[in-house]
Structure formats: structure tokens, C-alpha cells
Amino acid sequence: MIMLAGMSLKEIESLMVKLKATQFRAKQIHNWIYAKSVSSIDDMTNLSKDFREELKQIAVVTDTKIKCKQISCDGTIKYLVEFPDGNCVETVLMRFDNRANLTACVSSQVGCAVNCSFCATGKGGFVRNLTSSEIIEQVLAIQRDTQLKVTNIVFMGQGEPLLNLDNVLKALEIFNTDFQIGARRITISTSGIIPGINKLADMDLQSTLAISLHAPNHELRSELMPIENKYSITELKKALKEYVEKTGRRITVEYILIHGFNDTPAVAKELAYLIKDIKCNINLIPYNSVIENDYKKPSNNDVMKFKYLLEHSGKKVTVRLERGADIDAACGQLRGRIAQ
Numbered sequence: 001m002i003m004l005a006g007m008s009l010k011e012i013e014s015l016m017v018k019l020k021a022t023q024f025r026a027k028q029i030h031n032w033i034y035a036k037s038v039s040s041i042d043d044m045t046n047l048s049k050d051f052r053e054e055l056k057q058i059a060v061v062t063d064t065k066i067k068c069k070q071i072s073c074d075g076t077i078k079y080l081v082e083f084p085d086g087n088c089v090e091t092v093l094m095r096f097d098n099r100a101n102l103t104a105c106v107s108s109q110v111g112c113a114v115n116c117s118f119c120a121t122g123k124g125g126f127v128r129n130l131t132s133s134e135i136i137e138q139v140l141a142i143q144r145d146t147q148l149k150v151t152n153i154v155f156m157g158q159g160e161p162l163l164n165l166d167n168v169l170k171a172l173e174i175f176n177t178d179f180q181i182g183a184r185r186i187t188i189s190t191s192g193i194i195p196g197i198n199k200l201a202d203m204d205l206q207s208t209l210a211i212s213l214h215a216p217n218h219e220l221r222s223e224l225m226p227i228e229n230k231y232s233i234t235e236l237k238k239a240l241k242e243y244v245e246k247t248g249r250r251i252t253v254e255y256i257l258i259h260g261f262n263d264t265p266a267v268a269k270e271l272a273y274l275i276k277d278i279k280c281n282i283n284l285i286p287y288n289s290v291i292e293n294d295y296k297k298p299s300n301n302d303v304m305k306f307k308y309l310l311e312h313s314g315k316k317v318t319v320r321l322e323r324g325a326d327i328d329a330a331c332g333q334l335r336g337r338i339a340q
């Protein structure tokens, strides 16, 4: 069966050629999927009944389902999206009260090989890459469920996007052209996969690149992120500077603050020194304690002190609001819990 969700307008037009249908039909179908968020061909009521029956012989709108959903009192919704092979990924919808933005945090892989020590997804290992359609389906599942239009996308869910770059780029193009989400409203986050960063630098995308740094030196970083042993912080800094030079774009440095580990004033000063010559904003993320490990949430006082010291570097520093504190909001928690 062909899955219509995830197909670009061009791909739907080619399908119409095979069915000897008009190109106008392609536009109608495209509109039903991306603007009206329907889940079934029967819902495409401006197609003739005969044509819908013909289309149903070979295609479905979607073959994924929402296996589970948690709603936080702050409006964050976490979905567990299940694909036909039984694999599931997490997708989160975040709403920010003071803005009209609806941000979808999408997964790019089932599981993850990077194995960061603070992450529940990494613990389960890598299962497989998602196809571009499966990436797109996560956003469509949100839109179908809420009947709201997603305005921003962050590739910060499960998996390492730069280890599935071809499918991520194809999905990004469809988000951009078919969902009409501006490239500047799309962020790709990486743990520091240097070949992928180099490739993005050569492509000169308008999207934002976010780097999960989490520590300012090799010793601390390799404790949190084994990827540091493959792509060291020294090489990473070089790649980031080249990226900024080639694209002129400011990157985002993501930094998880863990109590007593990487949240001290000495570490803040070291981080400020490391990034002083990189064009970047910094996003501090106070760690959300989970049962699966011993890392602790930092105190508000330590977070503010860390922010203050970093701001001395002249960078814009934000502290990410805690979203979904009352649900399994940390990456991989919901999937892990449901799989048990």
C-alpha cells in the first residue's frame, strides 16, 4: 500500500499520472493531507466517490497510530507514535503561552547509537533509521490529533539526526515546501557528528544548527557523551567555526546543567572561554531528574549563577523553561516505560 502522508506534491502528481487522473486531483489530495490533516481517503469529500474507491485500492493516508499520549498541565503533549512494524518513537508538542508558536520535537531514529549517559533513549541502543515519511508522520499525527497547525520543528527527539541525514533533509524539504514551515523555524540538533556538520555547512541551509555540547572539556564531555571519543571537542570546535564561516549563521549551543557535575562557576568560565570566538547563542537546560540514573537537577541559584557568568562572554544566554515536568518528558522516558 502506498502511504500518501509524507509524499511531496510532485510525488502525488506522479501518482495521479499513473492513475490517469488530473493534476488538480493531486493538489486536492495534497491539501487534504497537509492543510486539513485528514486521516482517511473517505474524508477527502471533494473527490468523487468512484475516485476515492479507486485510490483506496492502492493507497492509505497513514498507517501509523498514536499508541499513547500524555498531556502536561503546562500544555505540553507527548505522543508515542507507532509504525506498522511495531516500532515506536516519541514526539512532543510544546506550546509557549506568550507566543502563538506550536513547536513539534520530532525523532529521527528508533533508538540511538550515541548512548549519552543522561539519556533514556541511548540506554536502549539503536534499532533503525526512520524514513522521511515516518519523520513527517509525527507532525501530521500531532496536527490530526489537535487540529492545530505546527509552526516550528526541532529535530531533538530520539536519535541522532546527522546519522540519518538523507531522510532528515528530505523531511526538512517537505516541512518547508509542503507544510509551509519556514526553514528558519526548523532546528537540527546534533551531538557533534562532524561529517554531518561539514555537509550542512556546504549546503548552506537557512535552518538553525544546534549543538549538544554539555561540557567544555574532553574529560567531562566524554563522561556524558561517548561520541566525544570519536569526535573530540577540539575537532568539533574547528568544524563549528568553519560552519559559521561558510554559512554566516549563528548556531545554538545546548547545555544540560547537572548538579555538581557541570554546573559549577569554574566550568561556566571554561565554557565561556571555549565559545568566545564562536558565533552562537546558548541554551541552558536544567536537568530533569529521572529514576533511571543518579544525575540531579541543579538548584535555581546555581542555574542563575552559571547564566550570569556565561553572559560575561557577551553571548545571549537563555534558560529553557521546564516543559512537561509532570509527564515522562525527558527523551526516551515514555517509550522506555511503555516497552517495559
Ligand code: SF4
Pocket (backbone or CB within 6 Å): 112, 113, 114, 115, 116, 119, 120, 121, 122, 123, 157, 158, 159, 160, 191, 331
Ligand atoms: S541525547 Fe540524543 S544523541 Fe544522545 S543518546 Fe539520547 S537521543 Fe542519542
